[in-house]
Amino acid sequence: MNSQxxxxxxxxxxAIFSVAAQASPAPxxxxxxxxxxxxxxxxxxxxxxxxxxxxxxxxxxPQIAPPPVSLPMFLNTVRNPKDPMPAFSKEQVSDAELTDVxxxxxxxxxxxxxxxxxxxPAAGNAVNGKRIYxxxxxxxxxxxxxxxxxxxxxxxxxPIGFAGFIHQLRSPSDEMPPYTSKVLSDAEVADIxxxxxxxxxxxxLASIPLLK
Amino acid sequence: xxxxxxxxxDRRKFLKGAxxxxxATLVASTGAxxxxxxxxxxxxxxxxxxPAESDPTGAVEVxxxxxxxxxxxxxxxxxxxxxxxxxNPGSSFRGLHESLVNYGGNKAPEFITCTHxxxxxxxxxxxxxxxxxxxLVFAHSTVGLQHASMGLYNAWxxxxxxxxxxxxxxxxxxxxxxxxxxxxxxxxAAMVREFTKWDDTPISLTHFAESAVRAYKIATTLxxxxxxxxxxxxxxxxxxxxxGFPRIPKLTVDEPAQGDSASVAETARLLVAAQNPVILAGxxxxxxxxxxxxxxxxxxxxxxxxxxxxxxxxxxxxxxGGGPLIRNADVILGLNVEDFWGTVHSYRDQVExxxxxxxxxxxxxxxxxxxxVYLKSNYQxxxxxxxxxxxxxxxxxxxxxxxxxxxxxxxxxxQKSAFQARGKAFADASAKAHDRARQEATNGWxxxxxxxxxxxxxxxxxxxxxxxxxxxxxxxxxxxxxxxRTHIGSAAGVGFASPSAVGAxxxxxKDGRIYVHLQNDGDLMYGPGMxxxxxxxxxxxxxxxxxxxxxxxxxxxxxxxxxxxxxxxxTAGIGTTxxxxxxxxxxxxxSFGWYSQGPITNPNDVGPAVKKALAVVKGGEPALIDTVxxxx
Numbered sequence: 001m002n003s004q005x006x007x008x009x010x011x012x013x014x015a016i017f018s019v020a021a022q023a024s025p026a027p028x029x030x031x032x033x034x035x036x037x038x039x040x041x042x043x044x045x046x047x048x049x050x051x052x053x054x055x056x057x058x059x060x061x062p063q064i065a066p067p068p069v070s071l072p073m074f075l076n077t078v079r080n081p082k083d084p085m086p087a088f089s090k091e092q093v094s095d096a097e098l099t100d101v102x103x104x105x106x107x108x109x110x111x112x113x114x115x116x117x118x119x120x121p122a123a124g125n126a127v128n129g130k131r132i133y134x135x136x137x138x139x140x141x142x143x144x145x146x147x148x149x150x151x152x153x154x155x156x157x158x159p160i161g162f163a164g165f166i167h168q169l170r171s172p173s174d175e176m177p178p179y180t181s182k183v184l185s186d187a188e189v190a191d192i193x194x195x196x197x198x199x200x201x202x203x204x205l206a207s208i209p210l211l212k
Numbered sequence: 213x214x215x216x217x218x219x220x221x222d223r224r225k226f227l228k229g230a231x232x233x234x235x236a237t238l239v240a241s242t243g244a245x246x247x248x249x250x251x252x253x254x255x256x257x258x259x260x261x262x263p264a265e266s267d268p269t270g271a272v273e274v275x276x277x278x279x280x281x282x283x284x285x286x287x288x289x290x291x292x293x294x295x296x297x298x299x300n301p302g303s304s305f306r307g308l309h310e311s312l313v314n315y316g317g318n319k320a321p322e323f324i325t326c327t328h329x330x331x332x333x334x335x336x337x338x339x340x341x342x343x344x345x346x347x348l349v350f351a352h353s354t355v356g357l358q359h360a361s362m363g364l365y366n367a368w369x370x371x372x373x374x375x376x377x378x379x380x381x382x383x384x385x386x387x388x389x390x391x392x393x394x395x396x397x398x399x400x401a402a403m404v405r406e407f408t409k410w411d412d413t414p415i416s417l418t419h420f421a422e423s424a425v426r427a428y429k430i431a432t433t434l435x436x437x438x439x440x441x442x443x444x445x446x447x448x449x450x451x452x453x454x455x456g457f458p459r460i461p462k463l464t465v466d467e468p469a470q471g472d473s474a475s476v477a478e479t480a481r482l483l484v485a486a487q488n489p490v491i492l493a494g495x496x497x498x499x500x501x502x503x504x505x506x507x508x509x510x511x512x513x514x515x516x517x518x519x520x521x522x523x524x525x526x527x528x529x530x531x532x533g534g535g536p537l538i539r540n541a542d543v544i545l546g547l548n549v550e551d552f553w554g555t556v557h558s559y560r561d562q563v564e565x566x567x568x569x570x571x572x573x574x575x576x577x578x579x580x581x582x583x584x585v586y587l588k589s590n591y592q593x594x595x596x597x598x599x600x601x602x603x604x605x606x607x608x609x610x611x612x613x614x615x616x617x618x619x620x621x622x623x624x625x626x627q628k629s630a631f632q633a634r635g636k637a638f639a640d641a642s643a644k645a646h647d648r649a650r651q652e653a654t655n656g657w658x659x660x661x662x663x664x665x666x667x668x669x670x671x672x673x674x675x676x677x678x679x680x681x682x683x684x685x686x687x688x689x690x691x692x693x694x695x696x697r698t699h700i701g702s703a704a705g706v707g708f709a710s711p712s713a714v715g716a717x718x719x720x721x722k723d724g725r726i727y728v729h730l731q732n733d734g735d736l737m738y739g740p741g742m743x744x745x746x747x748x749x750x751x752x753x754x755x756x757x758x759x760x761x762x763x764x765x766x767x768x769x770x771x772x773x774x775x776x777x778x779x780x781x782x783t784a785g786i787g788t789t790x791x792x793x794x795x796x797x798x799x800x801x802x803s804f805g806w807y808s809q810g811p812i813t814n815p816n817d818v819g820p821a822v823k824k825a826l827a828v829v830k831g832g833e834p835a836l837i838d839t840v841x842x843x844x
Contacts, residue, residue, distance in 0.1 A: 087536040135782045137771040140764070140843055143663070147656030149844025150664055152768070155655055175561055177775035184781070202654040210669040211650045211688065 030103025038097045039104055042088065052105050062173055065105040068164035074102050124187075129195030132188050136179065146196050157199035165193060277451035282307035284417050284457040285443060286316040288424045291460045294348040294375070296339070296718065297321040298332035300359075302352020304379025304395050307448030309350070321348050324718070324749055327741030329356045331711040333363025333438075335745070337372045338715025341700035342681075344498055346373035346431050347715070353380045353395040357440075361404050362705050367438045368407035369593040369703035371495070371583075373431035374438035381445040382413070401440040406590045409437035413444065418458040420447065425461045433466045434582045434607050468607035470614060471580055475604045479545065479578050480618035482602075484627065486543035486576075489515040494549035494581075495701060496608045497523040500694040505612035506547075512619045514635030520549065522697035527646075527690055529639035538570045546579045547608035550701060553596035563776060578602045580611050593703055649687040661760070661840045662815045667730075670818040671756055674826055675728055681720045682713065682729040684756060695720070698729075706763075707738025714746045717753035717834075726829055727753040731836075733790065733797065734763040740800060746834045747805030754822070754829050755836040757797050759811070760843045762789040767843075794840075801836040810838025 039045065044052075044064075052065025067074055075098055078088050093101075133139060138146070141153030148155035153176070159165050166189050169179045179189075205211055285308055289297070301309060312323060326332040329351045336347035351360045357378055367374045380400040381387045387396055401411035410430045414420035420443070427439040471479070483489050491510055497503045506524060510517050516532035517524055524531050538544065538556055546552050556577070559567045571577070577600045585605050587594055604611070623631070653665035668686025675683075681696050683689050691697055698716045702708050710731055717727035736742075736757075746753060762785070771784040785791075798810035807828040809821045818839060825835035 081536065086539045137767075137774075137781060137784050140768050140771055140784065143656060143659075143842045143844055144661065145656055145659055147659065147663060147842075148652065149842070152844050155652070157655075177562075177772040179775060179781070180778055182778045183775065203657055205651055205654055208654060208657065210673050211653055 030099040030101075032100070032104045032107045034097070035100035035102065035104025035107075038093060038101050042093055042101075044101070047085070051108055063164055063167045065108050066161075066163070067102055067105045068161035071099065071102050074098070124190035124192070124194030126191070126194040126198040129188075129191035129193065129198075132184075133192050133195055136184060136188075136192075138192065141176070145199050147199075147202075157196040158201075159193055159196040162190075162193055165189075277449075279452045279457075280307055280311065280448065281417050281420075281450055281452055282311035282443075282448040283315040284452060285420060285424075285448065286311045287457060288421050288460050289321060289348055290316065292375075292424065292428050292463060294321040294346075296324050297348040297350060298324040298326050298335050298715075299350035300326050300329055300332060300352070300356065302350070302356050302379060302395075303392070304353040304356075304381065304445055305350045305377065305443060305448065306379075307445065308377065308379070308443060311448075324745065326711075326745050328739055329359035330361075330363040330707060331739045331742050331745070333360045333367060333374055333376070334708050334711035334739075335715035335718070335742070336374045337363065337367045337370060337702070337708070338698065338700065338712030338717075339719045340367075340372045340374065340436075340715075341370075341698050341712065342695070342716050342719035344373075344432075346375040346428065349374060349376045351376055351378050353378055353400060354397050355395060357400065357404060361407075362707065363711075364404050364438050365407045365591065366702040366705045366708045368409075368591070370701035371435045371437060372700070373436040375428060375431055376408075376438060376440045378440060378442045379445055379448070380413075380442050383444075383446055386446050400442045404438075404440060406588055407438070407593075408440050409586065411440035411442070413442040414447065415444070416458075417447065417452065421458055421460045425463050428463055429465055434468045435586055437586065468582070468610045469605070471604035471606040471611040473614070475602055476611060476615050477618055478602060479580075479604075480615055480622055482543050482576050482578065483513055483515070483545060484619055484622040486541075488537075488541050489513055489543045489545065490537050490541040491515050491517045492544055492546040492549050492552070492555060493517050493519050493521055493523045494547055495521040495523075495699060496547045497521070497694060497699065498609055502609040502612070503694045505609060505616070509612055509616045509619065511635075512616050512623065514631035514638070516638050518555075520555070521701075522691065522699060525690075525692050527642075527692075529642045530635065532638060532642065533645060535570070539572060541571065541575055543576045544571065544578065546577070546581070548581045548583060549579065550583070551595040552577075552579065552598040556598070561772070576601045580604045580606050580608045580615075582607050591703075646687065653687050656842065658815060659842060660813045660815065661842050662813065662818065663842050664758070664844070666815045667756065667758075667818060667839055667841060670815070671728065671754075671822050673819060674822040675726065675754075678726050678826070679724065680726045680728055682716060682727045682753075684728065684730045695723075695725070706732075706735050709735045711739060711742045713753065713755070714742050714751055717746070717751045718749070721751060726826065729753070729755060730758050731755045733757060733759045733761065733795065736797070737790070737795070740804070743801055743804035743806055743834075743836075750832055751834060752829045752832050753834045754825055755801075755806075755834065756822070757810070757836065757838045757841075759795075759797060759838055759840045761791050761794055761840070762843070764788075764843050797836065797838040801838075807833060807835040808838065810836075811840050812837060813840045 048062070048064050053063055069077070075095060078093075078098055081087055133146070138156070141149050142156050143149045146155060146157035166186070168176070169184070169189060170181070172178055297312060312318060312321065324335065326335060332349045332351070336349050339347040349360070351357050360376065364374065364376070378400050381392060381396045382398075384396075387393055400413065401408070405411060410427060412423040412427065414423045424441055427441050431437065431439040493506060496506055503523060503525070506517070507528065510524070510530045515530065516537055517528075517530050518534045518537060519531050534555070544556070549555060556571050557567045557569055559565070577598070579600050579602070582605065584594070653669065656663035657666050659666070665686055668684045669688050671684055672686065672688045676690070682698055683691060683696060700712060713727070713729045713731065720727050767784050767788045770788055771781070774780045774784060794811070796811065798808040801808035807825060809825065812818060812821055818837070821837045825837050828835040
């Protein structure tokens with residue numbers, strides 16, 4: 001029975017960056033030149049591409065330039081990734097080196113304006129997005145409000161940066177089936193994104209007696 | 213003369229011939245049922261001329277018979293210790309049925325009435341998963357076996373012992389015209405031979421007794437599997453002449469094999485020397501002692517256990533998740549791993565199928581397993597071939613003590629200290645993983661339909677103080693005792709979960725345990741009659757529906773195909789969903805005699821509903837709550 005669930009496995013970027021994407025804090029100081037060296041030395045390009053564009057190698061790792069999450073989340077994900085990304089311990093690569101990598105990825109993620117425009121879609125319609133989310137079958141793996149499904153799809157709400165989101169949708173890594181622009185327009189994707197942004201936050205863990 | 217008169221006269225002539233010459237098939241060996249072997253005189257089979265066949269004529273004289281062969285067959289089943297016999301009634305085993313109920317007193321075994329033979333077998337499978345013993349199943353020749361075959365394949369893949377007895381009428385001259393011909397076969401067990409371990413068609417009661425005992429032995433020798441015994445209707449219904457029933461041989465079950473000493477020593481050496489050993493536990497633990505043995509090995513090494521089969525207490529600090537551990541491992545010990553290849557590789561189901569090896573170069577892979585001791589090839593339930601550095605055909609549970617002893621002998625004081633540090637790191641990781649899981653469970657907490665984490669937590673809150681078994685799983689569920697897990701595998705043939713849960717609940721009934729399980733809606737629809745069986749036999753259990761109104765795996769498969777073909781991405785619900793109208797499982801259960809509530813869509817209603825349902829279950833009756841859930 002579990003072999004059927006494994007067919008869907010754990011999805012690339014949406015699994016790896018499954019905790020809410022936050023507005024990036026003021027960038028930490030990082031050495032982009034050293035970051036480029038570390039990026040190559042640790043063979044990150046093997047899955048994420050030479051320019052962090054994603055889709056390289058058998059695993060087809062997600063796009064990470066520009067990084068779709070904050071530096072703390074980036075560090076946490078590298079240390080405690082989900083399948084199939086291997087974990088990188090502090091002995092392998094230090095926090096300082098990862099900060100340099102982060103700076104490198106930000107620097108190659110395109111121009112500031114391109115980054116800005118890639119980071120946010122055109123204003124989407126959340127009501128229509130909810131309809132499309134159901135129609136297109138997103139709920140099947142990610143559940144009805146993007147809360148994530150057991151063994152299938154990770155949590156989507158709130159979503160990661162739009163650039164990473166649409167990239168994963170169009171050219172997914174791992175098991176997720178692709179949604180090309182032939183079946184889902186950019187405008188429809190923007191609406192789904194708006195819907196996911198509108199999903200109310202989960203209640204605080206401390207407020208739930210059954211989970212204490 | 214009527215057809216039945218003809219039949220009885222033919223019997224009379226046959227018996228006369230037997231009494232006169234003593235046909236070998238009817239002559240008993242020595243002594244009474246319980247007589248010890250050592251004082252038996254040598255058995256001489258008397259062979260006599262076969263009586264001439266002739267058309268029956270004359271008046272019928274014999275209308276009754278004492279001591280039918282089926283009475284002896286029941287004696288054989290009682291000697292094997294069967295508690296229950298599950299069946300849907302069939303005329304091909306009417307003799308056995310009557311003997312069980314009247315001669316046998318409907319006790320040990322007791323007749324468990326099922327509404328379909330697949331349900332009978334799957335109920336037996338669930339029972340075996342809990343007890344490790346087979347339950348008897350009667351099936352009605354050709355048609356019954358065809359129904360039963362899905363259950364048998366699930367049991368074959370799940371390595372469960374099932375003891376199936378088929379009625380059949382080999383002698384065509386003894387078949388009633390019409391239906392009995394459709395219900396007869398030359399080789400009745402042939403159609404399931406690819407996924408059963410052994411079968412036989414005895415032609416005498418002595419043969420029947422020996423084959424029955426042998427079948428039980430084979431079914432329960434690792435790897436366990438279903439067996440089939442054909443009970444010819446003539447053998448059932450013919451009277452046994454004076455002289456007593458034949459002797460029933462003693463049953464001796466083989467003890468499972470352990471790994472050879474050299475391989476065990478080498479395995480211990482590799483594990484102790486490893487920087488990052490990993491234990492991959494498939495279906496290992498068969499007994500409470502087995503759980504303690506696995507814990508002992510894991511703790512001796514302070515090695516993480518990727519527990520695929522529910523072998524360890526769920527909150528043991530060494531129970532860990534998979535991916536990164538596999539990638540970093542330098543030694544992986546697999547114990548009865550069902551799909552080792554699939555565990556150490558990542559496989560991608562896109563247009564171009566591809567895979568990636570997850571183990572690092574130089575990692576040593578070791579297997580201790582009985583999975584390949586007995587295989588057949590037509591049905592490919594053995595997963596992809598995996599290379600090993602060391603492989604033992606042995607039972608892991610039996611091998612664990614010697615392996616742990618070998619490990620303990622090798623571990624130095626320095627290593628022990630390093631292992632303890634490793635264990636502490638895993639304990640910290642386990643606690644953090646648990647915290648993350650609890651945090652993730654908050655997502656969709658108040659959703660309607662109900663999220664699975666919410667459902668799981670609500671049920672646990674009501675069950676946790678009870679002596680329970682089965683369970684739903686989820687971040688809060690604490691599996692501490694061996695019997696709380698239902699250690700079961702299958703061929704993933706849908707329709708199995710419901711009857712196997714009833715079988716498991718039946719096995720737990722005598723210990724007074726509350727059996728709780730999560731029931732998929734689609735699975736229940738394959739055999740809703742199972743609900744009636746549970747109510748009729750007063751099998752206490754709590755069924756919590758995972759009612760996502762779909763065969764949801766197939767919804768996702770269809771979505772994958774549509775997306776791949778870039779068309780119809782909104783059509784995945786066609787042929788896969790159960791809506792318009794939605795099925796009212798509470799009403800269905802009620803119609804079969806269950807207590808039920810639902811449909812429940814508000815998560816706040818779950819706790820109170822479970823509380824009321826449990827009160828019924830504690831009283832010895834089954835209860836169902838129809839909870840409408842998120843898809844996953």
